[in-house]
Amino acid sequence: MATLDYVRRRFLPHIWCPGCGHGTLMATLVRAIEELAIPKDQIVMASGIGCSSRIVGYLDLHTLHTLHGRALAFATGVKMAKPDLHVIVPMGDGDALAIGGNHFIHACARNIDLTAIIMNNQTYGMTGGQVSPMTGHGERATTMPYGNLGQALDVVAVARAAGATYVARSTVYHAPQLKKLLMKAIQHRGFSVVEVLTQCPTYYGRLNQRGDAVEMMTWFKEHAVPVGSDARKDDPARFEVGEFVNVERPEYCASYDEIVTRLKPREDEHA
Amino acid sequence: MNEKVRFLQGNEACVEGALYAGLRFFAGYPITPSTELAEGLARRLPPIAGRFIQMEDEIGSLCAVLGASLTGLKAMTATSGPGFSLMQEAIGYGVMAEIPCVIVNVQRGGPSTGQPTHVSQGDVQQARWGTHGDHAIVAFTASNVKDVFRMTVEAFNVSESFRTPVILLLDEVVGHMRERLRIPEEGELPVVERLLTQVPQTVDFHPYLPREDGRLPMAHFGGHHRHNVTGLAHNIWGFPADDPASVDRLMHHLVGKIDNRAMEFAHWVDHQADDAEILLISYGASARSALDVVRRFRERGDRVGLLELQTLWPFPAALVRERCAQARRVAVVEMNMGQICREVQRVAQDPDRVYLVNQVDGRLVGPDTINQALRMIQGRGF
Amino acid sequence: MRKEFLFAGSGGQGVITASIIFAEAAALKAGYHVVQSQSYGPEARGGSSSASVVLNTIEVGYPKVIQPQVMICLTQEAFDKFSSGIRPGGLLLSDPFYVRRLGRLDARVRLLPMYEAVRDRVGLPITFNVCVLGALVGLVDVVRPEHVKAVISDRVPARFLDPNLQAFEIGLELAAGAKPIPRLRSGPPPSPPDPVGASCDQGCVPPARLDESTGSR
Structure with a gap:
């Protein structure tokens, strides 16, 4: 199947701002799905609310544009009901980790076979540049005009601690690597998390003097180091990209099906 | 057994x-x-x-x-x-x-x-x-x-x-x-199955296009019709649409498909309500106490009846209006500050004859409470 | 013909289970309209515990007891709290192992040594509630013993069935030999009068007003 066959072309051009990284992520995700050759009917894509969530409208899959923060909860229902479907859940950083943080932690802990993609642009783009859980300390946002008092959340650490069995990070600059990581995440049997740094030149970039899209992507290029690299010691702004966690643990729906199988011959109990 | x-x-x-x-x-x-x-x-x-x-x-x-x-x-x-x-x-x-x-x-x-x-x-x-x-x-x-x-x-x-x-x-x-x-036998009560689209795979499917009877056939995730589901105002394909015509059609459809069927969805039980001079209107646990009161008054020859509502929304306005018109006085028995009473007052021709009999202390309103309230309403004292 | 039964004791005595078995027998075997309900909240988990059964030949309206004809009080606390609410001339079943101070009561009181009987003869104190049930069935003419035994057989795990049926028979036996404690028709109500009961507008058995419902979800 050609790449564009996965796209609802009649809705292009998309609504994202010029220079936004979300389009790069969408293209990379489509290429990952294409390379895995998953039929379109076998994929449900559930998103929340925000710039990120609009990705579902452009893809010719079963698409579910849900409520702010609730994409993983809807997706959990879809997956439990039809475990054979691939369920991919693109979310924004605020969507997944602020309003949806509770669902995120518990989806990790259940190890339910969903692919969570956190499109991390370090801000709330749709509402105009407010502080997000991924905004760094001292960085500016419209609701942190004097600099962010808090610290950026370490998604990788949270996901690992909560029990996600596949955790990776990349950026829209590293599209070839990102594609491979997305492919592995989709194929992984269990809850997988891919954090994708994506630039928002319109708000985060402008408020923090990060330059245009090209400069922001260059920054990703210059500061990304492979997982485990010592180079971070020299510059605290550097961040690791690659695969952090890839382990096997019982998957939630599979465990449920084992119970169903075990109970089948038994007649229905009655108190 | x-x-x-x-x-x-x-x-x-x-x-x-x-x-x-x-x-x-x-x-x-x-x-x-x-x-x-x-x-x-x-x-x-x-x-x-x-x-x-x-x-x-x-x-x-x-x-x-x-x-x-x-x-x-x-x-x-x-x-x-x-x-x-x-x-x-x-x-x-x-x-x-x-x-x-x-x-x-x-x-x-x-x-x-x-x-x-x-x-x-x-x-x-x-x-x-x-x-x-x-x-x-x-x-x-x-x-x-x-x-x-x-x-x-x-x-x-x-x-x-x-x-x-x-x-x-x-x-x-x-x-x-x-x-x-x-527990009823299979088939004893009707069980409605979901209406699925018959549109073939190659034909454009409109998940949000109601049929004439107001029902909308569905296509399930995992099937051949890939469509979009959103909480945004949307068109008949399920894609976001904010043009006034689409939004207007959607709003009237969403409200109309329910509110235009108020009597179709209405379930109720009449307990000697047909000739009641005093009509009690109640639902849920409080209707049980109201039933005891009806029996007590009927034993004395007082024409008291009970309309027990089983559908609260859409409010069965036509039914309640008609029953209220037959009674001299209406007492709504409920365990809140008058949430259905206000609906009854809204639809009754004479809202001044509609009284609230309630209890909100966490205990089930009992027959004696209703009894006392009815005596007051009848002018017979506490 | 509305008949109200109150079962009261402490959590762990099986009071609620006994009420359910009795109610189920009356509903499914004897053909009455029956409603069973029980007190909810922390007091049902270790503290005092109570359940009510209302039966009628027509549909039961108000589902809780107002002034029970029959009361089973299996702790002193339950007796002190509820007994004044019994319908005058009603039947109160209790056990001298748990209830020692009776006070004056306008009721037919039956104090049967059910706990000691199951402890000594069955060897399983846990069957106490079923023995109480046997005594109740023997004392009131509502359900036949075989009805209740059928429900016990449905509800009790097979390996505990025999001791429970034995306890039930002991209860019937105790009821058959029970000597009434004389009614005290003119006696004053037991002290202290229950202020909660007095304020209850149905004249009903006072609902539990313990420190309940704090944040229970």
């Missing part, structure tokens, strides 16, 4: 009714006094390959139910006041995206944490207007275990027929009391 005749709690009867109606997915979160529903379905669903999941909160519970329903499973959640508050946004999503599901609220005393183990009917107007934005909703109730079963089946039937969330408003007394229940 006949397996089909059981002695069950209202909450357990709701479980049985849901399974009879074809429930195959339940997501919930523990909360008194509804927890028996989750516990019952945690045991009952896996042996029939149904799906049960305890979510991290009530928000997630209803969202999971909506997701599962989109794959074709009949789906339900159950909660009480605080959880019902948390579900309100997702109820609106179910209304907007027209996703069948049943939401059981076993009411307890509120507001806030209120009285977890005590009875109330305080969520009646929240069921109607809890989610934001203009919308219509269906809500049923029941006063005994047999009717809990029956109305649960009906809740699924209406939900599946009209692609809408249906709320089942039980209360702590009805949820926890045990009575005899004969």
Whole structure:
């Protein structure tokens, strides 16, 4: 199947701002799905609310544009009901980790076979540049005009601690690597998390003097180091990209099906 | 012992009714006094390959139910006041995206944490207007275990027929009391299956184009028709649309498909209401006390009757208006500050003859309270 | 013909189970309209525990007891709290192992040594509630013993069935030999009068007003 066959072309051009990284992520995700050759009917894509969530409208899959923060909860229902479907859940950083943080932690802990993609642009783009859980300390946002008092959340650490069995990070600059990581995440049997740094030149970039899209992507290029690299010691702004966690643990729906199988011959109990 | 005749709690009867109606997915979160529903379905669903999941909160519970329903499973959640508050946004999503599901609220005393183990009917107007934005909703109730079963089946039937969330408003007394229940044979009660699209794979499918009868055939996730589901205002394809014509059509469709069928959805029981000079209107556990009062007055030859409502929303205005017109005085018996009384006053020709008889202390309103109130209304003193 | 039964004791005595078995037998075997309900809240988990059964030949309206004809009080606390609410001339079943101070009561009181009987003869104190049930069935003409035994057989796990049926028979036996404690028709109500009961507008058995419902979800 050609790449564009996965796209609802009649809705292009998309609504994202010029220079936004979300389009790069969408293209990379489509290429990952294409390379895995998953039929379109076998994929449900559930998103929340925000710039990120609009990705579902452009893809010719079963698409579910849900409520702010609730994409993983809807997706959990879809997956439990039809475990054979691939369920991919693109979310924004605020969507997944602020309003949806509770669902995120518990989806990790259940190890339910969903692919969570956190499109991390370090801000709330749709509402105009407010502080997000991924905004760094001292960085500016419209609701942190004097600099962010808090610290950026370490998604990788949270996901690992909560029990996600596949955790990776990349950026829209590293599209070839990102594609491979997305492919592995989709194929992984269990809850997988891919954090994708994506630039928002319109708000985060402008408020923090990060330059245009090209400069922001260059920054990703210059500061990304492979997982485990010592180079971070020299510059605290550097961040690791690659695969952090890839382990096997019982998957939630599979465990449920084992119970169903075990109970089948038994007649229905009655108190 | 006949397996089909059981002695069950209202909450357990709701479980049985849901399974009879074809429930195959339940997501919930523990909360008194509804927890028996989750516990019952945690045991009952896996042996029939149904799906049960305890979510991290009530928000997630209803969202999971909506997701599962989109794959074709009949789906339900159950909660009480605080959880019902948390579900309100997702109820609106179910209304907007027209996703069948049943939401059981076993009411307890509120507001806030209120009285977890005590009875109330305080969520009646929240069921109607809890989610934001203009919308219509269906809500049923029941006063005994047999009717809990029956109305649960009906809740699924209406939900599946009209692609809408249906709320089942039980209360702590009805949820926890045990009575005899004969579980109907298969086929004895109608069970509505979801209407699926017959449109072939290669033809454009319109998930949000109502047929003339108001029903909208569905296509399930995992099938051949890939469409979009959104909480945004949308067009007949389910894609976001904010042009005035699309939004206007959508709003009138969403409200009209429910409110234009108020009498079709209306369920009620007349207890000697036809010749009543004093008409009691009640529902849920309080209707049981009202029934005792009717018997007591009738023994004395007083023409007192009871209209027991089983459909609260859409409010059966035509029915209530007609019954009220026949009576000299109307007393609405409920365990809140007058949430249905205000509806009765709204539709009655003479609202000054409509009285509220209520109790809001967490205890079931009893026959003596109603009795005393009726004596006052009749001018016979306390 | 509305008949109200109140079962009261402490959590762990099986009071609620006994009420359910009795109610189920009356509903499914004897053909009455029956409603069973129980107190909810922390007091049902270790503290005092109570359940009510209302039966009628027509549909039961108000589902809780108002002034029970029959009361089973299995702790002193339950007796002190509820006994004044009994219908005058009603039947009160209790056990001298748990209830020692009776006070004056306008009721037919039957004090049967059910606990000691199951402890000594069955060897399983846990069957106490079923023995109480046997005594109740023997004392009131509502359900036949075989009805209740059928429900016990449905509800009790097979390996515990025999001792439970034995306990039930002991209860019947104790009821058959029970000597009435004379009614005290003119006596004043037991002290202290229950202020909660007095304020209850149905004249009903006072609902539990313990420190309940604090944040229970």
